[in-house]
Amino acid sequence: MNRALDTIPLRVNGQEAASLSSPTRRLSEVLREELRLRGTKVGCDAGDCGACTVLVDGAPVCACLTPVAQVAGRAVTTVEGLLDHPLQEAFLRHGAAQCGICTPGMLMSAVALLDHTPEPDRGEVEEALGGVLCRCTGYTKIIDAVMDVHGRGAPLSPVPGGAVGQPVRRLDGGPKVSGAESYGADHAPDGALLVRAVRAPAAPCGFTFGDLDAWAAAQDVMVFTASAIPGENRFGVIPSFADQPALAETHARFSGEAVALVAGDPALIEALDLDTFPVQWLDMPDGPVHAGRADDLLITGRVVRGNAASALAGSEHVITGHMQTPYVEHAYIEPEAGVAWMEGETLVIRACTQAPVMDRDDTAKILGLEPDLVRIIPAAAGGGFGSKLDLSLQPLIGLVTLKTGRPARMIYTRSESMASTTKRHPAVMTARAGIDKDGRLTGMVFDGDFNTGAYASWGPTVSGRVPVHASGPYLVPHYHAEARAVHSHQAISGAFRGFGVPQAAIMQETLFDGLAECAGMDRLAFRRLNALRDGDRTPCGQALQGVGIAACLDALRGPWEAALARAAAANEDHRKPLCHGVGVASCWYGCGNTALPNPSTIRVGITTEGRLCLHQGATDIGQGSNTVIAQICAGRAAGQGRADRAGYEPHTRLRQDVGFASDLCHGQGGVAGRAGAEGAYPGAEQYGAGGRDRDRKRCLDRD
Amino acid sequence: MTGFLRPTSLTEALAYLDKTRATVAAGCTDLFPATERRDLAGPILDVTAIEEMRGIMKGAVGWRIGGATTWSDVLAADLPPAFDMLKQAAREVGSVQIQTAGTVAGNLCNASPAADGVPNLLALDASVRLASSRGERVMPLTAFLRGPRQTALAPDEIMVSVEVPDAAARGISRFLKLGARRYLVISIAMVSVRIEVEQGRISSAYVAVGACSAVARRVPLLEAQLTGMAMGADVPGTVQAAHLEAVLSPIDDIRADAAYRGAAAAELVRRALSDLVITESRAA
Numbered sequence: 001m002n003r004a005l006d007t008i009p010l011r012v013n014g015q016e017a018a019s020l021s022s023p024t025r026r027l028s029e030v031l032r033e034e035l036r037l038r039g040t041k042v043g044c045d046a047g048d049c050g051a052c053t054v055l056v057d058g059a060p061v062c063a064c065l066t067p068v069a070q071v072a073g074r075a076v077t078t079v080e081g082l083l084d085h086p087l088q089e090a091f092l093r094h095g096a097a098q099c100g101i102c103t104p105g106m107l108m109s110a111v112a113l114l115d116h117t118p119e120p121d122r123g124e125v126e127e128a129l130g131g132v133l134c135r136c137t138g139y140t141k142i143i144d145a146v147m148d149v150h151g152r153g154a155p156l157s158p159v160p161g162g163a164v165g166q167p168v169r170r171l172d173g174g175p176k177v178s179g180a181e182s183y184g185a186d187h188a189p190d191g192a193l194l195v196r197a198v199r200a201p202a203a204p205c206g207f208t209f210g211d212l213d214a215w216a217a218a219q220d221v222m223v224f225t226a227s228a229i230p231g232e233n234r235f236g237v238i239p240s241f242a243d244q245p246a247l248a249e250t251h252a253r254f255s256g257e258a259v260a261l262v263a264g265d266p267a268l269i270e271a272l273d274l275d276t277f278p279v280q281w282l283d284m285p286d287g288p289v290h291a292g293r294a295d296d297l298l299i300t301g302r303v304v305r306g307n308a309a310s311a312l313a314g315s316e317h318v319i320t321g322h323m324q325t326p327y328v329e330h331a332y333i334e335p336e337a338g339v340a341w342m343e344g345e346t347l348v349i350r351a352c353t354q355a356p357v358m359d360r361d362d363t364a365k366i367l368g369l370e371p372d373l374v375r376i377i378p379a380a381a382g383g384g385f386g387s388k389l390d391l392s393l394q395p396l397i398g399l400v401t402l403k404t405g406r407p408a409r410m411i412y413t414r415s416e417s418m419a420s421t422t423k424r425h426p427a428v429m430t431a432r433a434g435i436d437k438d439g440r441l442t443g444m445v446f447d448g449d450f451n452t453g454a455y456a457s458w459g460p461t462v463s464g465r466v467p468v469h470a471s472g473p474y475l476v477p478h479y480h481a482e483a484r485a486v487h488s489h490q491a492i493s494g495a496f497r498g499f500g501v502p503q504a505a506i507m508q509e510t511l512f513d514g515l516a517e518c519a520g521m522d523r524l525a526f527r528r529l530n531a532l533r534d535g536d537r538t539p540c541g542q543a544l545q546g547v548g549i550a551a552c553l554d555a556l557r558g559p560w561e562a563a564l565a566r567a568a569a570a571n572e573d574h575r576k577p578l579c580h581g582v583g584v585a586s587c588w589y590g591c592g593n594t595a596l597p598n599p600s601t602i603r604v605g606i607t608t609e610g611r612l613c614l615h616q617g618a619t620d621i622g623q624g625s626n627t628v629i630a631q632i633c634a635g636r637a638a639g640q641g642r643a644d645r646a647g648y649e650p651h652t653r654l655r656q657d658v659g660f661a662s663d664l665c666h667g668q669g670g671v672a673g674r675a676g677a678e679g680a681y682p683g684a685e686q687y688g689a690g691g692r693d694r695d696r697k698r699c700l701d702r703d
Numbered sequence: 704m705t706g707f708l709r710p711t712s713l714t715e716a717l718a719y720l721d722k723t724r725a726t727v728a729a730g731c732t733d734l735f736p737a738t739e740r741r742d743l744a745g746p747i748l749d750v751t752a753i754e755e756m757r758g759i760m761k762g763a764v765g766w767r768i769g770g771a772t773t774w775s776d777v778l779a780a781d782l783p784p785a786f787d788m789l790k791q792a793a794r795e796v797g798s799v800q801i802q803t804a805g806t807v808a809g810n811l812c813n814a815s816p817a818a819d820g821v822p823n824l825l826a827l828d829a830s831v832r833l834a835s836s837r838g839e840r841v842m843p844l845t846a847f848l849r850g851p852r853q854t855a856l857a858p859d860e861i862m863v864s865v866e867v868p869d870a871a872a873r874g875i876s877r878f879l880k881l882g883a884r885r886y887l888v889i890s891i892a893m894v895s896v897r898i899e900v901e902q903g904r905i906s907s908a909y910v911a912v913g914a915c916s917a918v919a920r921r922v923p924l925l926e927a928q929l930t931g932m933a934m935g936a937d938v939p940g941t942v943q944a945a946h947l948e949a950v951l952s953p954i955d956d957i958r959a960d961a962a963y964r965g966a967a968a969a970e971l972v973r974r975a976l977s978d979l980v981i982t983e984s985r986a987a
Binding site: 021022023024025026029045046047048050053056059060061062064065066067069070109112126127128130131132133270413415577 | 707731736739741745747751794797798799800803970977
């Protein structure tokens, strides 16, 4: 018997339903697109992330790996079926939902455990949650929440006027634990076209199209190529280096670059075999990536202080090191997704993003529109970590909607997300550092090539930030550091937590371990001796105040010695196979735009009910800015503030630009604090150029 | 989607397979990751509703693991200590979600060099029973697995069960897997060790290593070396690189290089033996 024409009887969250889908359709698709239960998230379609975990007869499965026919007549439970489970409140109490994209999968996995093990130990929780990936929390808070599911802790409620420093239940946490939060793939207007991209299989790679019109007509779909782009087909986060086309024009510079779009009825588009698309790929020799950038050099950053070469020549000990680091994928659990539609003359794009204003300006340029005629609505972002600062699908769905007048929706596959979006820069680094007879640093030379891939993206920022920071938070009197952003026909490197600084820190801190050994010093003591103090100057000549590194290292003294003793004791037993070791490393990072102003504007008003209302344009990608900025504002509005009342939607029509990146809570915090303290007048605007340090520790760094 | 059947009887399944040469599907934990499609390309024969293929049973001559038995079923089954290693592997296949759906037989039919089930079943001298409308045949697992993603399964056959003879369901056992993280990880190397001890001496030893050759391999030189030894602290030290090198051919890939794999496999065997020495001393 062939079941394809039958309906499949389902029981989801106690409700009877019938699916008209193919019997082998992924359950995740049936839940999300047919039953509109979009609390179940799809991160990988391969069972690797667990975001789609649902319960079938009480047992956790990946809905993306389950053919819908297998659940016929069985009880399916999704996050929407939890109905005020105490675990949801425990997640809020422990801050266990950050970006929230893994939260439904975490909740369902944990509920399955708690159903048969009401008071699990930590190991049992780890095993039960091992199939769900989280990229924000580091898991600890999630495990704590599961173990505290029966906790009777008082609900978190900040005292008026004292919001800063108190744990606050996150303002936007409710939808994240109920499954109601709406991410890039969770909004689908009726009648929306589905869009898929045709991507280059290799690079460099030329291409020519065959008879596109005939193919499109035969498939009953529409095709768009670079020739359809009405504006300037070039974008980039740093305007003077903008070099990336939304759709490649003559050849692809990296494997996975989009060269064409197909759009149409979702069922037709989904079923298309893109291998039949009429394109001929042409081998190309591996020449320069961009004409006009000799030796594939995008830019060099250099910081010089004193004379490092002579300082090293006169040093008691000098150490040289060489190191390479690889590409690193951000691996946010939410692949890029969004939808565009027209509202009158305005093109509206709702997508996951970290930088709505940058998205608006570049999308408008590509599509030949005035920025006022493009509105960006950031969907909830299921992680970004830097990569969602750059445009991805915004100009693609924008183009389709602009050309057709119809809503257009696009959801990247995991492999498409990995191939086409930015990564951490691979680095090839050489460094030398020296000390005097007392173990004090004399000088350092750093030299690094940072592979920025096919397009500029944040390469200039990396080449600037690395030499500024390659000394680490230490006093280095003589210093010479260079970092080059170098192109290749490979994946684009962009922003990722620290813009190259972590790579340099690996090099520098490893050298310092060697220097400590040369000096016969404890590694922690060596760092403490050389740590920056108040009034010391950085390699750039900035005299610092309020320097915290020495206090950090001092706080580590006790735990460090205890750990060394534990390791030594463990290593005495030679029968045990594992060897134990202890490491220490520092890293520093200047918040804000390196060498550029980083203006932030927020508004605080008083509603007709007499409540403070904060309007701020920071995009919360899980780092907590929706809560923290409100908290800082409330804390400074003496006698009035409650950090649990605020507006936080950063779309580009209602909110002001605040910049981007991890440190925006930090920069904006200063603004929010002053706006709160200065009387909270409607329209009060401030620029946040300083006064930030006090608030910094409240922010979770997430660029 | 062109054709789908989820029958409740094996006879019906075999007739459909004979007619359609459908893809046999169970947990689908390997089929779905291999496609970006929203559904599986048919025809598909789903064997998960065939009652006679589900569960683990003790028969007259040994144990039978039905072809639709999931890893979670293995964990829940009451089995002698010879199967401890199989249960330990069951806990480490992917994740709880994968264990709920994925099957032991599917793990064998998928024939990944890093299949977690294979070394255990080699150390249990397992055979597989293949059925088609032409009849049934039983062959040793070593003969069934022919290479990476290559098996002796004919297009009209279903693996209806995995069978472990009584003679192999003896002794104590240990499985160890090395991966880059604890969960959701593909093995860099893994080992399964089963030891039978009589009067303080190893009477039989079964050692198998996975992810270090095209197909997981037993290590006969080491097994011979171990046999007859007194079960004590000297046992783990018996493991020499040469024992493994004789049968393994580890490769360089993204997860590890060949040299590391080989060294790790030898160390894992030592640790597994060390754990079994402790297990045995507690029992004694």
